[in-house]
């Protein structure tokens with residue numbers, strides 16, 4: 001009897017099309033854009049690849065806008081990246097760079113066309129060069145008149161602490177209002193010496209609220225910066241869940257609510273970048289999580305609400321709908337985060353066991369209790 005009810009409940013979700021649902025979620029996403037610039041060989045393309053993964057700046061379908069500027073809009077990332085060729089030594093070449101890059105941002109941001117707007121500039125200066133040049137200082141000052149700019153001190157593995165301190169001092173003196181972050185892609189440099197997280201937090205904070213989630217979605221490696229945004233994402237669906245259950249309804253009629261929850265799970269899965277692997281991963285996710293959301297929902301509620309009785313008799317009110325949706329979101333989020341962390345380390349993860357129903361149910365219980373209304 002119970003299983004039959006549950007089956008009825010999830011029948012409507014059987015033909016879940018992951019890509020279609022995701023398309024709908026991402027269709028209207030406004031993408032932030034980041035322009036990465038600085039001298040030649042300072043590690044601009046490497047930085048883009050490190051943060052957004054998948055050799056975006058090497059193999060991505062970049063569109064050369066000028067000789068110097070290439071635009072990347074990777075299909076599965078909610079961000080637009082402009083990689084630039086760095087300036088070379090020589091007065092003429094520096095002038096040309098100055099004209100090209102600053103001219104580009106001026107033009108892009110002066111048109112009032114949000115599609116073209118450059119939201120952030122990461123101005124890279126290599127610690128390996130041991131110095132901040134007048135060209136850098138001039139370019140940064142000019143760019144700051146046009147958009148939000150920070151300095152990224154790259155390749156810090158190639159400088160001593162004393163050299164780094166010296167460069168930081170120069171930056172503080174010449175550009176006292178500009179934030180600067182030290183990074184390297186050398187895996188031998190201990191994490192605490194680098195400021196990847198700080199660079200990404202700066203970036204999120206300097207974007208409009210409507211662009212922050214998209215920026216975080218696009219990040220591949222530095223997962224801690226995604227957390228706050230993931231929570232915001234869950235809250236959106238909790239609000240939708242409240243709207244779907246305006247008056248109490250029988251659990252067997254909660255297909256609309258479950259559809260919201262499966263969409264949330266799909267959104268989180270994409271947000272954490274787990275679907276950037278093979279199609280097989282998506283397929284497993286759909287089979288393990290999406291197809292079971294109704295079952296997880298009904299079983300959890302019978303466990304969590306004392307006296308709910310059978311599925312047929314149970315009634316879902318707005319409080320239960322929001323508490324459960326929140327707990328489910330947190331549970332899926334936690335598993336996604338752990339999975340993405342393991343994948344980032346190069347581990348091969350078995351999605352079936354990572355997202356097993358028991359694992360999700362236990363986490364739901366943990367979060368539901370904490371937030372029960």
Ligand SMILES: Nc1nc2c(ncn2[C@@H]2O[C@H](COP(=O)(O)OP(=O)(O)OP(=O)(O)O)[C@@H](O)[C@H]2O)c(=O)[nH]1
Pocket residue numbers: 039040041042043044045046047084085086087154155156157158183184185186
């Ligand atoms: N040691 C060290 N090498 C790095 C680091 N980041 C990049 N590199 C190396 O520096 C070289 C130049 O890196 P790119 O990313 O191509 O530099 P770029 O700024 O894009 O250069 P252009 O496009 O020519 O202006 C490559 O050989 C990278 O492997 C780093 O953090 N540490």
Ligand SMILES: [Mg+2]
Pocket residue numbers: 044045046083084085086
């Ligand atoms: Mg490059």
